[in-house]
Amino acid sequence: MLRTMKTGRIAGRDVARVGFGAMQLGELPGRPAVDRATAIDVVRTAVELGVNHIDTAAFYGPGTANEVLREALSPYGDDLLLVTKVGAVYQGEGRVLAQRPEQLRAQVEDNLRGLGVDQVGVVNIRSVQHGLRGGFAVPADQIADLDDQLAELIALRDEGKIGAIGLSSVDSGQLRRALPAGIVCVQNFYNLLHRADHPVLELCRENGIAWVPFFPLGSATSEHRNVLAEPTVLDVAARLRGTPAQVGLAWLLAHDPSTLLIPGTASVGHLRENVAAAFVELDDSAMAVLDGLVPDARSDERK
Template identity: 55%
Template sequence: MTSNGTSIPVTADGIPRPGGAGSLAGRTVSRIGYGAMQLERLRTDRAAAVALVRRAVELGVDHFDTAQFYGDGFVNEVLREALAATRDAVVVTKVGATPDPGGPLPLRLAQRPEELRASVEDNLRSLGTDRLAVVNLRRADTGPGLRAEGDQVVGLDDQLAVLTALRDQGSIGAIGLSSVTADGLRRALPAGIVCVQNSYSLVSRDDEDLLRLCTDEGIAWVPYFPLGGAFPGMPKVSDEPAVHAAAREIGGTPAQVGLAWLLHHAPNVLLIPGTADAGHLADNLAAGGLAPDGEGLAALDAVPSRSADDVRLG
């Protein structure tokens, strides 16, 4: 992998875009954004959390991913403060879950239409806005983690009806999907889906057909767990010899290799790596300046994919 040697587009503030420019809901964004979930780790130091988000902006980030259930509103409130004076930041939030501090994950599903509507209202309130740029519906159809049971088994059409009504009312700008199957996305296409967030990485590529569908439809592909290993039993990018070989070649880290591979793999990939550390933030964004060469790319493409879909919590 070598430096790509090409000029990098800039943000509205004239800052080079990490990873170059991508498209989300009709907006131009940096291809490497910031997933804000880990800001909850800074709950006892709110000033540090605000400073980290502002540092991301200084480094060219203008795409932020969040949810009301991250820290039970804390993360949204940090973004509200940190981005108050920022031009053109695209804040993407999600609905479909609610905090559950005593559970195996710090959240539980909240899939019913009335719960989705309430979650949109909570996000509006904590972010201090009257319109959410993009709202992702967090389903439980695929990937590692939770599965819906009982009254949480809700039809996609019923959920989209609520979100499209809120979009028509102006509370939502655009709709995305998370943890969804290819068949689910096909059913949802008439609603105007702008992005898909599924678990996906170099070592876990179950959704290659779904990624191809998103590419064909002009839908942004925003992988979560982009380096794998989030839960016990999930494969990790950092465990692969080919990844370490590439890292040695470029003088970078295995994490940077994993992120750079994703950017190269499809033109509609947007990344939202998360961290609570300013040094790790800079490292993640620097991955956008790396590009696989032919031999290195072939070695990475040959890494076997291992399913993470059987990892269950709840």
């Protein structure tokens, strides 16, 4: 199905516009670990469907997601783009910040070992200055200068350990500041019902940077509205004979051509549903109704 899907660009490469996020393949707080055989089946099915952009992290774990990817797919095909992120580590039963430049380097090395590769295609710096506005305090020893973080990743890129640099959870000012480093993608919280970062999306479009929204359907741990429970989304899905998830994902794809999706799941059924969203056509009426769910999003950037 996905082999004829439209592609987007990231790090100078063409990738299917629907990729796969591996977070749910690792241990998550309050959730049982995914059966390893099931996780491997999901990953292999994704690639069979044409997915060639997979997002992961060593702190999806501890390292579990990377282990699954290595067991399922190594040796990796030349057309597969592996993307990871740094800025946190798995400790105890959850994640803790690890933002200092030397910590970022150590995390890149962890990802290389876990994935079994000599180079990771893209590495995103997971910023804590912008974040999800959770109100948490950043420990003093984890307040790192973005320029210093970028310098470390540029050094790793020069060494050939990473192919390109991306950012995650940044505002427009941070992105502008980072542009000289050659940013290839931005991962921010963005979906049909949460568009506060639209100015960042516009800046990505202006600079040819891939926009890779996380929580594209909302999050069970987020205080924000759930796309899957929105009555308007349910109505559009019923009219188009699709699912609410497909409507939410299809809106993101139609909303801006720079968008690449990485929806995650530990279910083959949900995986097939997600990738099929690439072929859901939202007519003008549906787009107008869905666009209107969040008025004036273009001027509502978080400060």
